[in-house]
Amino acid sequence: MMRTRPLKVALLGCGVVGSEVARIMTTHADDLTARIGAPVELAGIAVRRPGRVRAGVPADLITTDATALVKRGDIDVVVEVIGGLEPARALISTAFEHGASVVSANKALLAEDGAALHAKAEEHGADLYYEAAVAGAIPLVRPLRESLAGDKVNRVLGIVNGTTNFILDKMDTSGAGYTEALDEATALGYAEADPTADVEGFDAAAKAAILAGIAFHTRVRLDDVYREGMTEVTAADFASAKQMGCTIKLLAICERAADGRSVTARVHPAMIPLSHPLASVREAYNAVFVEAEAAGQLMFYGPGAGGSPTASAVLGDLVAVCRNKLGETTGPGESAYTRLPVSPMGEVVTRYHISLDVADKPGVLAQVATVFAEHGVSIDTVRQQGKDGEASLVVVTHRATDAALSATVGALRRLDTVRGVASIMRVEGE
Amino acid sequence: MMRTRPLKVALLGCGVVGSEVARIMTTHADDLTARIGAPVELAGIAVRRPGRVRAGVPADLITTDATALVKRGDIDVVVEVIGGLEPARALISTAFEHGASVVSANKALLAEDGAALHAKAEEHGADLYYEAAVAGAIPLVRPLRESLAGDKVNRVLGIVNGTTNFILDKMDTSGAGYTEALDEATALGYAEADPTADVEGFDAAAKAAILAGIAFHTRVRLDDVYREGMTEVTAADFASAKQMGCTIKLLAICERAADGRSVTARVHPAMIPLSHPLASVREAYNAVFVEAEAAGQLMFYGPGAGGSPTASAVLGDLVAVCRNKLGETTGPGESAYTRLPVSPMGEVVTRYHISLDVADKPGVLAQVATVFAEHGVSIDTVRQQGKDGEASLVVVTHRATDAALSATVGALRRLDTVRGVASIMRVEGE
Known part of the structure; x- marks a missing residue:
């Protein structure tokens, strides 16, 4: 079934990813032909700044008019590696309208508007594939x-952001604080000049929305994902984690409720046991546990x-x-x-590690324990440490809803004997 | 495109796997219908011993005439979970001839005769899928x-046999010998009464053949796979591995040669560094590194x-x-x-850990080192240990061909001062 007319590909975006796609399509053309069953050729590459195009990318294919490229009428597949919502969304829609299928690496767009894009693809009998949108090279989608497809996924627990994993791994292994570890990540090119999307969990939340939708055969939008960044994780948190035989990771967690009638999706730093396979994911690597x-x-x-x-x-x-x-x-x-x-997050059930700064006097533990009991949050372990008139109390709970834990912490803050809540961290992966 | 006539499935074999397939097809019928786009129904279940069929499997679907079931003419998909070469091979061929696609979990058959089966499937416009043949539930094929499909795989390194990983993990963590660990694996149901296929590496070799073929887009048959079992791994080997910061795993290793013009596939026990992700694969779990x-x-x-x-x-x-x-x-x-x-194995390039029992007298190390040098095998480290007049010499080499190492070991055995070669183990994953 080797046909002679090659399949034509329009590449939208030619940055770090796009230029690699263009390069491999050129250097490995024969392999791609053999695996597809027909030759595939780059028909055009749309870029915003033609002056910035990298060496090795065919100059005669470069255009600044992405819309015209997508509308050409002879394009079989549009590869979108621009990122961001617009103009990517409009270009993908136009691609479908002109008979092309689409391969995208755009997590933000898929998390925001995946359902509409899928509907448009189906309407036009086209494919929308996006393995690259979640966890880079890791086959996951x-x-x-x-x-x-013949199984029932109940839980997805993943490290899906390399920048934050690099920072947390650095804090764990070197004892560095957040700022110091971030600086190193920036210097090594693992963090962008503005690291907000990574460290505040926006990037991971988009991936969590995509993963939850696929895993549970439902729709989960970015707004549905509870999100906490990792900028407030401290060296003290890592010390506490170590005492529990744990480390700290920024996790994307998608779960089916125990009754099977709803799902949750969330991104936040969490303690996980060192024995959990995710605990040994180092540097900027990603891993997803299903x-x-x-x-x-x-x-x-x-x-x-x-x-x-x-x-x-x-x-x-x-x-x-x-x-x-080819197979139509x-x-x-x-x-x-x-x-x-x-x-909502309040219905999530998990365990918690809470560090309290308390007055160093008799009866404090009893007071604190009473507050937990009143809110139906059962305590697993308590550790007291005195230091110069002050004392700290570390409480690890059994499983409880996030709402119950929040109410407990609110009540603890109102106790005279509680000087402050030093940290609250969820405990996962047990 | 929801069609009303259900897709009909013939299930061949109803043991541990088959009965689970039948159960899930019944309990999760609605999910399967939604995911396929049409209902799917079990049309018949062929078994050898109808008396042994498990609870929950519809009795009215049971037949002992697998051939007649496959020839019925209305079967869309044949699921073959019998295992072994015959009658599985003949039944799969018959299935293709009668218009059915095939899903198989049969590693032995795929490794032995995959090319012919694929050709037959293609001839009849049918599918042959076999994800279950390699590493159970792990998506790998x-x-x-x-x-x-758009990348170039250079290496596959995997723990693809749960029985042997359980035994080796037990030896590693408890210090048990092989026999004791095997007994525990048998008692817990991880090893069969006759564990030969697992412990001698036949099972892993079949999987290596399948993986190498897919990874390198070529044909690799079971006979092409070099195979060494793990029955001779000793507690002393584990002690040596620990001294090197390693553990021992039975690995299936498929590699593209450095010049890209050939491939190798092999199964043998090997030391791997504790820092390698495969080192922490415990119990009967499998993992494949690509x-x-x-x-x-x-x-x-x-x-x-x-x-x-x-x-x-x-x-x-x-x-x-x-x-x-459905999509034709x-x-x-x-x-x-x-x-x-x-x-052949002689062309494989890797590192080696060799334990020699030698005479405890001056000049032995120089003699041994000369033999290595004469065969072009470069030594990385040497460790000498004296014990009661005898001494042991542990040599770790740099990378060399298996042929050069074999010749070296042959020459070492001929030295008067070498009393014996206690163990030779390859070192991988560095």
């Missing part, structure tokens, strides 16, 4: 939506970002989408039939 | 042949065997194959276009 009813516990590990790894994911999707084009079919589209609602 | 040119280092981890996990993989394939049927298309078939030859 395909395993979740295809390999586990719990499914029949499969049990699976983990997918690899580089979560970077030009080459992301290009690998884009090209895997490109091969699949091209094969579908489409791959699996959106699967959101369960229509499970997303519950 | 699909990620390798689809997610990494190195690809663009993606970098990926790892896939999960339960490598068991009824439910294997059923999960079978059902994921079933959903994909059913979707292909097929998924990716065999990709063996590189036609890379498989080199």
Whole structure:
């Protein structure tokens, strides 16, 4: 079935990822042809600043008019690696309208508007693939939506942001504070000049929304994801974690409720036991732990970002989408039939590690314990430490709802004997 | 496109895996219907011993005539979980001839005869899927042949046999010898009464053949895979490994040669550094580490065997194959276009850990070092230990071919001062 007319690809964006996609499409053209069953060629590359195009990218393919490229009429597949909401969204829509399938690495857009884009793809009989949008090179979208298509996923627990994992790993291994570790991440190119999207958890939250939607066959939007950044994690938190046999990771957690009738999605720093496979994910690596009813516990590990790894994911999707084009079919589209609602953070059930600064006098522990009991939060362990008239109390709870924990902490703050709540951290992965 | 006639599935085999497939197809019928886009029904279950069929499996579907079931003419998909070469091979061929696609968990058959089966599937426009044949529930076949379809895999390094990993983990953590650890594995149901296929590496070798073929887009048969079992690994080997900051795993290793013109596939026990992600794979878990040119280092981890996990993989394939049927298309078939030859073990390049029992007298180290030098095997470290007139010499080499190492060991055995070669173990994952 080797056809002679090559499949034509329009590449939107030619930065770190796009230039790698262009390079590999050129250097590995024969392999791609063999794997697709037909030659595939770069028909055009749309960029904003043509002066910035990297060496090795064919200059004659460069255009600044992305819309005209997508509208050309002979494009089989549009590869979108611009990122951001606009003009990516409009260009993808235009691509579908002109008969192209789309491979995208755009997590923000997929998390924000995935349902509408999927609907548009289906309307036009096109594919929308986006393996590269979640955890870079790690195959995750395909395993979740295809390999586990006969199973029931109950939980996804992942390190899906390399920048923050690098910072937390550095704090863990060197004892550095947050600012010092961030500076090192910036110097090494792991953190951007403005690290907000990473350290405040926005990037991870977009990935959590995408993962939760696929895992539970429902729709989860970015706004549905509870989000806490990791800028307030301290060296003291790591010391506390170590005492518990834990480390601290920024986790994206998607769960099906115990009754199966709703789901939750959240991103926040959490303590996890050192024995958990995610605890040993170092530096800027990503890893996602999946719990499914029949499969049990699976983990997918690899580089979560970077030009080459992301290009690998884009090209895997490109091969699949091209094969579908040749076979005049489409791959699996959106699967959101369960229509499970997303519950608010207050309904999440987990364990908590709370550090309190308290007055160093008799009866404080009894007072604190009473507050926990009044709010139905059961205490697992308590550790008291005195220091110069002040004392600290570290409480680790059994499982309780986030709402109950919040109410407990509110009441603790009102106690005269509690000088302050030094930290509250969730404990996951047990 | 919800059609009313259900897709009909014939299940061949109803043991640990088959009965789970049947159970989940019944209990999760609505989910499967939603994910496939049409209802899917069990049309018949072929078993050898109808008296042994498990509770929960519909009795009216049971037949002992597998051939008649496959030939019925209305079967869309045949799920083969019998295992072994015959009658599985004949039944799968018959299935293709009668218009069915096939989902198989049969590693032995795929490793032995994958090329012919793929050709037959293609001839009849059918699918042959077999995610469950390698590492149980862990998505591996699909990620390798689809997610990494735009990348170049250079190496696959995996723990693909749960029984032997359980035994080795037990020896590592408890200091037990091989026999004691095997007994525990047998008592706990991790090892079969006749553990030969596992402990001698036959099971892992079949998986290595399948993985190498997919990873390098070529054909690798079971006979091409070098195989050493793990029955001779001793507590002393573990002690040596610990001194090097290593542990011992039974690894399946598939590599592209440095010049890219050939591949190798092998199964043997090896030392790997404790810092390697595979080192922390405990108990009966499996994990496969993949190195690809663009993606970098990926790892896939999960339960490598068991009824439910294997059923999960079978059902994921079933959903994909059913979707292909509905779309009147097929998924990716065999990709063996590189036609890379498989080199013999002698051409494999790796590092070695050699323990020698030597005479405790001056000049022995110089003699031994000369033998290594004469064979072009460069020494990394040497450790001497004296004990009661005898001495031991532990040599760790730099990278050398297996042929050079074998010749070196042959010459060492001929030295008067070498009383014996206590162990030779390859060192991987560095």
